[in-house]
Each structure stands twice: as C-alpha cells, then as structure tokens.
Amino acid sequence: MLEMSSPRRLLVVDPFEDCHQLLPGLQSIGWSVDSCSLESVIDRSCDVGLFRLLPEHLERPDPLKKMINRSGTQWIAVVSPEVLNLKNVGDFVYEWFFDFHTLPFDVPRVEVTLGRAFGMARLRDHVVNLVETEGHELLGDSRSLRELRKLLGKFAPTESPILIRGESGTGKELVARTLHHQSLRHDKPFVAINCGAIPENLIQSELFGHEKGAFTGAHQRKIGRIEAANGGTLFLDEIGDLPLELQASLLRFLQEKHIERVGGGEPIAVDVRVLAATHIDLEAAIQSGRFREDLYYRLNVLQVSTVPLRELHGDLSLLANHFARFYSQETGRRPRSFSEGALIAMGNHAWPGNVRELANRVRRGLVLAEGRQIEAADLGLESHTTTQQAMETLEDYKHRAERQALCDVLHRHSNNLSVAAKVLGVSRPTFYRLLRKHHIR
Structure with a gap:
C-alpha cells in the first residue's frame, strides 16, 4: 500500500x-x-x-x-x-x-x-x-518470477552446467547473465554466442579460434569465444542449432577442459562455467538424430525454465512501465503511462513474442503516442473484429469472464492483493482460490 x-x-x-x-x-x-x-x-x-x-x-x-x-x-x-x-x-x-x-x-x-x-x-x-529492485535483473513480483529468482539464487554459486529452457523472447540470456552476476565468477568475463546466428562454416573458428594461416583469409591469430571466456562464464544460446560436428568438438572440450585452435596443435587449458539455452525440444532432437545425447547430459546437469509472458499477468504492467522508462531515453521523450484501453488490450493479447515483443511494442508506443498516455493503437494492439466462432456453453463464458476480471484487477493492483480482492467484492481467501483455479501467479 x-x-x-x-x-x-x-x-x-x-x-x-x-x-x-x-x-x-x-x-x-x-x-x-x-x-x-x-x-x-x-x-x-x-x-x-x-x-x-x-x-x-x-x-x-x-x-x-x-x-x-x-x-x-x-x-x-x-x-x-x-x-x-x-x-x-x-x-x-x-x-x-x-x-x-x-x-x-x-x-x-x-x-x-x-x-x-x-x-x-x-x-x-x-x-x-x-x-529497480537491487540484487537481480529479473523484474516481476508474480509467484513464478519469485520462484525463478529463488532457484537462480541456489544454482548461481555452483560450478555445474545449466540448461535454460523456454520460448523465444522469455529472457533466457537475462537468466544466464543473472546466474553469472550472482556466481563466484561475477568479476570475470561473460561471453555469449548465438549458435543459430553464425554461419556454419565460421562456428568452429568462432568457438575455438584459429591460428594465422589456418585457412584462406586467416591473416592473424584469432582467440575464440571459449578461450575469451576463460575464468568466467560461456553462454551458448540456441544450443539446439549447433551442427553435429561442432557438438562433438564441444563435448570433447567439456570432457577434457582444453581446446585446440583451428590450425593449431597445442592444447590450451580453459576454465569456464557453461550455460546453454534452447527453445526447441532437445529430447525430440535426440530422437531424430539432430542432437547428441551425451552432450545433452553434459549440459543438462541443472535445468531452469523461463516463464512466458502470458503467464505473468500481474507483472505485465510493471514490465511495460519499465520499458517505457528505459526507452524514453532513446526516443528523447518523457516516460508515459498506459491508458485503461491499452492495459486491457495488453491483457487480452497472447504475446507470442513474449517479453521481447512487449519491449518492441512499448518502444513503438513511445514514438507514436500523441497524448500523455500510450493508447492501444500506439502499441499496434487495436481491437479487431473477430471471426465468428462456434457458440460456447454458458459455463465457458463465465469461466473466461472470471479469468479476465482477475487479470484486469491484477494489472491495477498487483502490489496489493487485499485491495484487488476488495475491488472484485470477494474475500482474500476466495481471491487466492480463484487465482489458483485459473493458474494465475
């Protein structure tokens, strides 16, 4: 309060x-x-x-x-x-x-x-x-975020590899950076590489480096990402996109703790803590022969799952306000709040792009907003006429309306659940029961 x-x-x-x-x-x-x-x-x-x-x-x-x-x-x-x-x-x-x-x-x-x-x-x-909560970078006060921060606090001090799983745009790299900042290696390098964003013919050199003259165009020695992370943390994003040949080389490094640069013959000892992330089903990739099972078990010693934005109802307005403040510096405009219509539109949106999509829409909204508040149209969330669907039962309508009421009141009063319960005209125990019923928070 x-x-x-x-x-x-x-x-x-x-x-x-x-x-x-x-x-x-x-x-x-x-x-x-x-x-x-x-x-x-x-x-x-x-x-x-x-x-x-x-x-x-x-x-x-x-x-x-x-x-x-x-x-x-x-x-x-x-x-x-x-x-x-x-x-x-x-x-x-x-x-x-x-x-x-x-x-x-x-x-x-x-x-x-x-x-x-x-x-x-x-x-x-x-x-x-x-x-601006100190001590972590993951913003939110929902139960899911609190549990995630608690888990990261337990995992961070260890030296074990961690596999971070979750949909695209849910902050897997942010989780990795949080683990690094809370680890004993926090004052050492944090090196991230997106395994799906580098051309396949360059990944070997990017990961392990190369010696001068190792191949055409190698005019000088290059230190690879693994070696650059020595003493710190190596974050392998989208590990499921790593080619099978490179998976074997990465497995060898994890087992032997040393690398060889392309074109070199000397083993180089490297001490890194490895974090990997993926949005694909690695178990299915193993079954189809696209991912090595032995590498999977090397990386999946501990596991963390990020939460999609559609399940963070109470945190949506908090995150939106954070991005409004953050991007106001970039756009040269003062931070704006969100209109009632914008909040409702955000609550109704499925957020397939998760937090990354929210950040981009708020960034757009700051540029387009003409009034003191950001409207739904500024976010690109105008109301559209939905196509006619098959009639639902009365119970379906009641269930959806009940859930929407909970989401709407959490947007306004996520910091005070007693007030939220009072606004809906129910007791606090009943309010908690409804949250559990609809799997919210």
Whole structure:
C-alpha cells in the first residue's frame, strides 16, 4: 500500500519574486521547500518541482529535457502570458511537464495542482521502486518470477552446467547473465554466442579460434569465444542449432577442459562455467538424430525454465512501465503511462513474442503516442473484429469472464492483493482460490 503521510518535498528552480511570495503559504500547509539552480537539480531530491519556463529554454531545450528525464519527479511549468503565446510552447509543456501555471500565481489553484502532482509522483516512485529492485535483473513480483529468482539464487554459486529452457523472447540470456552476476565468477568475463546466428562454416573458428594461416583469409591469430571466456562464464544460446560436428568438438572440450585452435596443435587449458539455452525440444532432437545425447547430459546437469509472458499477468504492467522508462531515453521523450484501453488490450493479447515483443511494442508506443498516455493503437494492439466462432456453453463464458476480471484487477493492483480482492467484492481467501483455479501467479 502506498504511504501518503510522508513529507511533501517541493523544489523551486531559480526562484523569482513571485515564488518568494508564494512559498510561506505552501510551507504552512506542510510543504518542505528547497531551491537550487538548473545545473544542480540532479543533486537534489524532491517530489514535485516548480520551473519557470523562459524563451531561452525553448530555444535550447536539451538541458531542460535532460534534467526532467534524470530527476524522476513531476514538474510544474510556471509561464508568463508572453511566453504562453510563443510558438510551440503548448506542445513543449504538454510533452515535458505534468501541468503548468500562468503568472501571477492563483494560490488555491497552485495548491491543488501541487497536490495532484505529489500524488502522481508517489505512484510513479512506487513503480520505479518495484522495477529497480537491487540484487537481480529479473523484474516481476508474480509467484513464478519469485520462484525463478529463488532457484537462480541456489544454482548461481555452483560450478555445474545449466540448461535454460523456454520460448523465444522469455529472457533466457537475462537468466544466464543473472546466474553469472550472482556466481563466484561475477568479476570475470561473460561471453555469449548465438549458435543459430553464425554461419556454419565460421562456428568452429568462432568457438575455438584459429591460428594465422589456418585457412584462406586467416591473416592473424584469432582467440575464440571459449578461450575469451576463460575464468568466467560461456553462454551458448540456441544450443539446439549447433551442427553435429561442432557438438562433438564441444563435448570433447567439456570432457577434457582444453581446446585446440583451428590450425593449431597445442592444447590450451580453459576454465569456464557453461550455460546453454534452447527453445526447441532437445529430447525430440535426440530422437531424430539432430542432437547428441551425451552432450545433452553434459549440459543438462541443472535445468531452469523461463516463464512466458502470458503467464505473468500481474507483472505485465510493471514490465511495460519499465520499458517505457528505459526507452524514453532513446526516443528523447518523457516516460508515459498506459491508458485503461491499452492495459486491457495488453491483457487480452497472447504475446507470442513474449517479453521481447512487449519491449518492441512499448518502444513503438513511445514514438507514436500523441497524448500523455500510450493508447492501444500506439502499441499496434487495436481491437479487431473477430471471426465468428462456434457458440460456447454458458459455463465457458463465465469461466473466461472470471479469468479476465482477475487479470484486469491484477494489472491495477498487483502490489496489493487485499485491495484487488476488495475491488472484485470477494474475500482474500476466495481471491487466492480463484487465482489458483485459473493458474494465475
């Protein structure tokens, strides 16, 4: 639950005469007021900021944009009637500020505006605190993510090979990096290679390296990925795409702990911890002769499975907000929240591309959004007329509606299940029973 009784901190940038007349009244109703220059804002902590927007800020906006993006707070623009009439000032204020106030100050209106901004700042801080959790890189508060992080915490300190399984886009490389960062090798190299992205005739050289003159075009010695990872972690992504000939060479390395560069005859000792990942059914690949069974057992000492996004209902909005903040730096726009329609559309979407698809859609949404919020259409999730299907039973409709209600309330109140249960009008034990019934969280 959000705590709303904390001191309300107001930062005034480059205060002017009108501000000095306003501040005593704000202090009398509980605002803690501080002031500073634009250059030193980054060193100050506040909930809400007042900034007087001048023509020079519109002519050279980059310092102001940087300040707003890095400060992580809600800003109120203070503008004179003259500035308000300048070209494009409305678009700029709408894009970068929570609200604006025209001089001279209307004290009651200022108090209301600051109060609304403070409430939004606390909500935003709550999301940021959930997203920027220290100690791991896997974001989410659902039961599935908590169990996955717990498992990684047990596996990370070991030296055993780990096979990471899961659908494409579910964060298998992120799991591998988390295992590395929590391992005893965290200060050593982490080297990743996608076995399905390198031409087959180059994989031998990429993995094991080559000596000068080993083949046409080998003008100098090349250190392979395995040797480059010495002392650290080697991550073999899409291991199921590794050609059979290379599977034999990799197995030999895992058994003997040394490699030979292409064109070389000297064995080179290499100490790495091997993590492998795949989205294909390796057992079926073994049956069809496309994957070596002995290599499978070498790699599959410990096993981790990632979770598809469609099973992380309570984490969807959390992840979407994380990507909105992350990609706002790239797009040069302030982070945006998601409209009710966008949240519903995301909840209804099957997410075949999983978290990678979510990241790409949010990135697109930030670029296309014209309002303060990202809409479903900005994400490319417009409502489409569905083709007519066979009639379902009444029980089917009830079951689907019940599940949708649970998903919708978790999007809004994933941080407080008591509130979620109250919104649905059921007791907390009943709410938990429904979550188990529909395999949610």
